[in-house]
Amino acid sequence: MQRLSVPLQWVLLLAASLTLGVILQLFHVPAALLLGPMIVGVIMGLSGATLRIHKHFFVIAQAILGCMIAQSLSPSILTPLLQDWPIVLAVLLMTLAASAFSGFLLVRFSDMPGATGAWGSSPGGASAMVVMAADYGADVRLVAFMQYLRVLFVATAAAVVARIGLGDAAQQATSPVWFPALHGGFAATLGVMLVGAWLGQRFRIPAGALLVPALIGATFHSSGTLTLQVPEWLLALAYALIGWSVGLRFTRPIFQLALRTLPQMLLSILGLMLLCAGMAWMLTRVLKVDLLTAYLATSPGGLDTVAIIAAGSKVDMAFVMAMQTLRLFTILFTGPAIARFISRFARAT
Structure with a gap:
């Protein structure tokens, strides 16, 4: 793969991603336009491809998702979290x-x-975890590999669960309009996206490129001040950029570095996924949420990938994002203490 020129690698990446994404969509796989590019990116990354997605494009893709999420958010999402705060807190603590x-x-x-x-x-x-790890002396390469390996597993598992659980209903009932007529809401969306992404990066807010546009957009959209418009072609572009950003990180040198501990990594990831799935099942017994909503709300994946799968699976997007965001900020506060504890006591004496 390294022998191929960069333009030729791009052509191969685009063609293979489009082909696999369309095939997955034909089988009604949720988040097909994320999984296709992600899988192709992994294969090309491990084959020695030299392509990389610039950080700015990854940030813009997250901001696009933030605007998409904003259309589903409103102040009413806080009601179930506040009403059932002991249960939400218990699930949060068990996940940690x-x-x-x-x-x-x-x-x-x-x-x-x-x-x-x-x-x-x-x-x-x-x-966010990779950035925090760098500040606390961890091996950023291995942290990134573990994080994105788990994202890959979680995204695939969530898509499979959605497909099995909902059947053909996992796919939207009507075919999306890929190129709708654009109106003033599209310009407003671009403004929210760019300003929110800049603020998130400027003030170094964890996952700020996604969360800040989502909060700003939700404020305007739910109040009726602005009507956001996020066309399907723009979402598809964001899905592809995020999929490539994750997939192309799986380079051969990083894989060889992680090879010694890969079996333990896989067991750790699968164990955490099973524990979170068990908590999702318990959540359905005490709250009025369906299993897929609970699964995505407790799923140990990244905010962006979970949001993409939730958007294509007809679940309670607001509940999923509220739980995921709450967990993210809790981990940011408790992560350093947990890292110190593990560093001190986990080594066998």
Whole structure:
């Protein structure tokens, strides 16, 4: 793959991603336009492709998702969280405990440094965890590999669960209009997207490129001040950029570096996914949410990938994003303490 010129690699990436994405859509796989580019990116990355998605394009893609999410958010989403706060708090604490336990076991039974295992196992936004890990002395390469490996597993598993659980209903009932007539709402959306992304980056807000446009857009959209318009072609572009950003990170050198601890990583990821799935099932027993909504709300994947799958699966998007956002900020506050604990006590004496 390295022998191919960069333009030829781009042609191959675009053609293969489009082909696989269309095939997955024909089989009604949720988030097909994310999974297709992500899978192709992984294959090309491990084959030695030299392509990389610039950070600015990744930020813009997250901002587009933020505007899409904003259309589903309103102040009313706080009502179920406040009414059932003991249950929400219990699920949140159990998720943190599960991730800490997963990181503890990973460090105990592998050669991985404590801080690296702790941050790699944290179920928050992948990009935010990588940045935090760098500030606390962890091996950023291994943290990124673990985080995006889990994103890959979670995205695939969530899409499969959505397909099995909802059948053909997992796909939108009507075919989307790919190129609708644009109106003033599209210009407003671009403004919210650019301003929100800039603010999120300027003030170094974790996952700010997604969360700030979502909050600004929701404020204007729910109040009727602005009507946001996020056309399907723009969403598809954002899905592809995020899929490529994740997939192309799986380079051969990083894979070889992680090879010694790969079995333990996989067990850690699968164990955490199973624990979160168990909590999702318990959530359905005490709250009026369906299993897929609960699964995505507790799923240990990145905010952006979970949002894409939720948007294509007819679940309660507001509840999913509220739970995921709450968990992200809780991990950002507790992550350093958990990393120190694992670094100190996880090593066998």
